[in-house]
Amino acid sequence: MNILQEIFTDHYEEIKYTLHPRPAEMENIDKMINCGDPSYGGAMYGCIHCGNLKFVPFRCHSRFCPTCGNKYSMDRTTSMSFKLVNVRHRHCVFTIDASLRDFFLQDRSLLNCLFHSVSSVVLRLFSKMNKHKNFTPGFIMVLHTFGRDLKWNPHIHCLISEGGYSDDAFWRNVSHFNYTFLRNAFRTALLKEMLLRIGPSFKKVSARCYLEHEHGFYVYAKPNRCDPKTVTKYIGRYLGRPVIATSRVDSYTGDLVSFHYNRHEDDQYVQETIPVMDFIKRLIRHIPEKHFKMIRYGGLYARHRSIDKKLHLAISKEKRHTFRCFNRWRTAILSSFGYDPLICPHCKQQMVILEIYHNHRRVPLEELYEKAMSRSRGKRSSA
Incomplete structure (x- = not known):
């Protein structure tokens, strides 16, 4: 969980029954809280050379996240x-x-x-x-x-x-x-x-x-x-x-949230501490x-x-090659952080997708890894 997921999870019932959020607000809150939760599905990648496995959970695709x-x-x-x-x-x-x-x-x-x-x-x-x-x-x-x-x-x-x-x-x-x-x-x-x-x-x-x-x-x-x-x-x-970016949230005590920003008028650094429900109201109204x-x-x-x-x-003509495949998850990670998430950290070979799990089939992670291991062994033997 990132700090925003933690804040909204802790106060979920209070948000729902005291703030009376709009349907669009509640929908995006639910998505953001569950973003990256493996129980809602994902893709299992495996290295057919060394058998290393990597599970990548689905994301919520909410702009609020x-x-x-x-x-x-x-x-x-x-x-x-x-x-x-x-x-x-x-x-x-x-x-x-x-x-x-x-x-x-x-x-x-x-x-x-x-x-x-x-x-x-x-x-x-x-x-x-x-x-x-x-x-x-x-x-x-x-x-x-x-x-x-x-x-x-x-x-x-x-x-x-x-x-x-x-x-x-x-x-x-x-x-x-x-x-x-x-x-x-x-x-x-x-x-x-x-x-x-x-x-x-x-x-x-x-x-x-x-x-x-x-x-x-x-x-x-x-x-x-x-x-x-x-x-x-x-x-x-x-x-x-x-x-707000998570990096701008400085602290969360359960009742208070501190965040910072550079004031637009004079670019002066400002830190603000407000009650957590006021912080949530400021966010969801957008x-x-x-x-x-x-x-x-x-x-x-x-x-x-x-x-x-x-x-x-x-x-x-010149700008047609400015960006290439930037909307793909793998390329986005590579462009933002400088590493390929599908290169095996052990043998440096490219990992392949083994299986995709959807949210209507809630499967425990232990079972996911067991099934993926069996498929990885099969791929290695055929290779």
């Missing part, structure tokens, strides 16, 4: 890397006023408004930059609902190509983004969309936001522009990663509803037209 969430982030980074065209990209962060955050917490369907607003603003930005041709950029939006202190803070990370592709197959590079327009347009688009969804009761909040944010909501952009390979690795840290898409593609990257394929063939 610190192990599987990182794996999910790797997979999404791989998928994104093959989608990006080989041009510079700008990383922008669209933030909202603190008074609006609770609206998204109480009604999670409003999170769609964030995506719609960012998408419309980016497309309008490029539309204003060209009057004669319809240049369309490629952009990817990633929703984050948490800050470094784990509090509820929904915002959008957006990766935008520094250029657009016209309908007559012409690419135009763009090096200057109008951030004044982005700030004002994003504020207006989001408040209008929320007013339509919430109704007249939102008018006072909307008017106050216009008064307090005369120059629009804050839109942050990385000053350095990077090539697709570099920027994909950078934004990969935001793609479906777990709310679990999205089932089937809710936290990563969305817009503009050029959302289109699937034959004319766009020519663009990818023309300016995407």
Whole structure:
């Protein structure tokens, strides 16, 4: 068990009957707690040269799990890397006023408004930059609902190509983004969309936001522009990663949890100690509803037209070999930790899969090893 599994296991009944979690929260908690439990199935590997056995349990594949969430982030980074065209990209962060955050917490369907607003603003930005041709950029939006202190803070990370592709197959590079327009347009688009969804009761909040944010909501952009390979690795840290890494949890006493982070404003190291149920509430509120898409593609990257394929063939050749098979468990371990998990530690030969056990057949580990040993002996004799 890692420390998060220990915390949630110890307080499972209290979570279930006092916090009244959403079905999506409870489902991900159950998955995370049982992640890596051999009784839920796995694969038995064996070395046909020396008979060494290795049992690899199945994982939960939940983004809430610190192990599987990182794996999910790797997979999404791989998928994104093959989608990006080989041009510079700008990383922008669209933030909202603190008074609006609770609206998204109480009604999670409003999170769609964030995506719609960012998408419309980016497309309008490029539309204003060209009057004669319809240049369309490629952009990817990633929703984050948490800050470094784990509090509820929904915002959008957006990766935008520094250029657009016209309908007559012409690419135009763009090096200057109008951030004044982005700030004002994003504020207006989001408040209008929320007013339509919430109704007249939102008018006072909307008017106050216009008064307090005369120059629009804050839109942050990385000053350095990077090539697709570099920027994909950078934004990969935001793609479906777990709310908190186990390395950031410093201690757990049963009643209190201590964790640390570097404050975003000044990068100062901060350690916080809070009651364990408050810690759990901060974590589970960031679990999205089932089937809710936290990563969305817009503009050029959302289109699937034959004319766009020519663009990818023309300016995407270099990045096609950036990542290979990164979504496989074995390759992911090799890339992350520098060792091959299926190389026998005794004779340095490659291990082979002997048998797969599923969760509907609960088999004691002793029986698994006995069956695997018999199959390993058979393979060695046939070899």
